Amino acid sequence: MNPPGDERPLAQLFVDEFTRAGVESRLIETPSPGGASRVGRAAAWARVxxxxxxxxxxxxxxxxxxxAEGEGWAFDPFSGAVVGGYxxxxxxxxxxxxxxxxxxxxxxxAERTTxxxxxxxxxxxxxxxxxxxHGAAYLLEHHRDLLGGAExxxxxxxxxxxxxxGAPNIWGVTIAEKAPCWMRLRTEGVGGHASSAGPGGAVPRLVRALARIAEIETPVRVIPEVERMFREMAPLAAPEDRGGFQALSRSLAEESAFRDRFLSSGRRAALVRNTVTLTVIHAGSSTNVVPPEARAEIDSRVLPGESCLAFIESIRQVVDDPEVEIEPKLAFESRTAPADTPLFAAIARVAAELDPGSFVVPRVIxxxxxxxxxRDHGIIAYGFVPRWLPARETRGIHGVNERISVANLDRGVDAMLRILDELDTAEAAAR
Ligand SMILES: [Zn+2]
Known part of the structure; x- marks a missing residue:
């Protein structure tokens, strides 16, 4: 569980499985900042x-x-129970x-001869x-050789x-992700007894800033990757949305009924605008004590190609109060992977073979x-795991009763092998 981490035993388990099968593998120590992890942290690596x-x-x-805490789990979330094929x-x-x-x-x-x-x-x-x-970033910095110049x-x-x-399945291959632009807000004021507080407290000042932020409506902007994704999914859309999906940016600009429908879905709206979501507020601990400091955190996500620092500057302008400090908490730039690659084509061929009639769509999430x-190191990275999930089942991700069918795990291995074989065959033929 993270926090605190404690991933080492699982890393060891993977390495043990590889070792038993005679596959070259390594356990790689990774840092546990502040000693937060009891049993230690590590990554697992192997190569065929x-x-x-x-x-x-x-x-x-x-x-x-x-x-995995709280109500609603039908089984111990850490027992790995297999129930009814899941x-x-x-x-x-x-x-x-x-x-x-x-x-x-x-x-x-590893069992193959060729x-x-x-x-x-x-x-x-x-x-x-x-x-x-303390995971991927650390490994890329200190153990980049383990990737062997991967493409x-x-x-x-x-x-x-x-x-x-009964509509076709969608094989969604993710080529781009929005980037986090998380922020911390902080205000100071004079603390003291709440019975006789003066003006200018930290809490009212923060509340005023947050109220302004909560009113922000970020502009709608359709990046080419999102335009393409909706165009390719248009045949699967509800009849009233089909035309809108065909030409998303024009429809959002010109058709107000479609625009209202589209933006009323948080999931869709998030793909065409930067988001600003207030999530954390900290101040004071007693009713009768004026705290000298108040803090808040905001989860913003910006579209690929946008700068978090520029976005934070626009938030500062809305807040319009130099006494409210706004600093980035987590930010990186988002890059798009090309969709016109032999690997993407291999996935599409396997989709046609295993799932005739399915749509293969380059996605933005x-x-x-x-x-x-x-991606920062020039590797073409796709978000794609071959498993067949109805929408209701994906709610288990970070939710309760997370599960996957054993059949899906088996099919996933089969599909992954086919993708690797398709890629290999096509590339060998092209030589
Ligand atoms: Zn994950």
Whole structure:
């Protein structure tokens, strides 16, 4: 669970499985800042060598999971219970289940006598759920050689969305993510007894700033990747939305009924504008004490290509109070992976084979994964795990009763092997 982390035993378990099968593997120590983790943190790495004719492909997952507390779990979230053909528990989808599919894929490759051209590298990192600084970022900085100059990477963030109304499934291959632009706000004032407080307290000042921020309506902007994604999904849209999806930016600008419908969905709206969400407020601890300081945090996400610092500056202008400090808490730039690659084409061919009639769509998502660290190093990273999930099942991610069917894990391994084989065959033929 992260926090505190404690990923080391799971990293060891993966390494043990690889070792038992004779696959080259390593446990890599990673830092536990402040000693927060009791049992230690680590990453797991393994490699099935190819002929070396092409650069490696990395299958990336993460070892840490968000906490699983509170009501609603039908089973102990950390028991790994298998119930009615489903593995139930925290991480079944996000992302221990992904690591298992990657593990089994490498074990299957290792049994073959004919190698692929590319090395296939398994990497499972700690610390993804809290931003990856002590996981993916650390590994890229200190152990970059383990990637062997990789060209491609597949990780979470996309998959196969199953239609529940008999429409075609959507194979969503994520090529871009919005970037976090998290902020901290802080105000100071004169503390003292609340019975006789003077003007200018820290709390009223912060509340005034937050009230202004809560009123912000960020402009709608359709980036080319989002325009394309909706255009390709248009045939699957509700009849009244089909025309709007065909030409999203024009429809949002010119058709108010469509615009209202589109923006009323938080999930859709997030793909066409920067978001500003107030999440944390801290001040005072007693009714009769005026606190000398008040703090808040905001989760903003900006569209690919936008600068967080510029966005924070625009927030400062709205707040219009130099006594309110606004600083970035987490920010990085988002990069888009190209969709016109042999790997994307290989995924599309496997989709046509396994799931005839399905749509393969390059997606943009509002959340973020560790992909950006690898894209920063020039690796073509896609969010794609081959598993067939109806929308209701994806709610288990960071929710209750997270689960994945055993059949989905099996199909995932099969699909992953087919994708690697398709890529290999097409590239070998092109030589
Ligand atoms: Zn995840």
């Amino acid at each position: 060598p190819g002929t070396g004719a092409r650069a490696p492909i990395v299958l990336l997952s993460h070892l840490d999971v968000v906490p 593995v139930v528990g925290r991480g079944a989808l996000d992302a221990k289940g992904v690591g298992v599919v990657h593990l089994l894929t490498l074990l299957a490759l 190698p692929l051209e590319r090395d296939v590298i398994f990497l499972a990192t700690p610390d993804e759920e809290t931003g990856g600084q 491609y990477l597949l990780t979470e963030g996309g998959g196969i969305l199953m239609s529940e109304i 509002a959340g973020f994964t560790d992909s950006h660290y690898f």
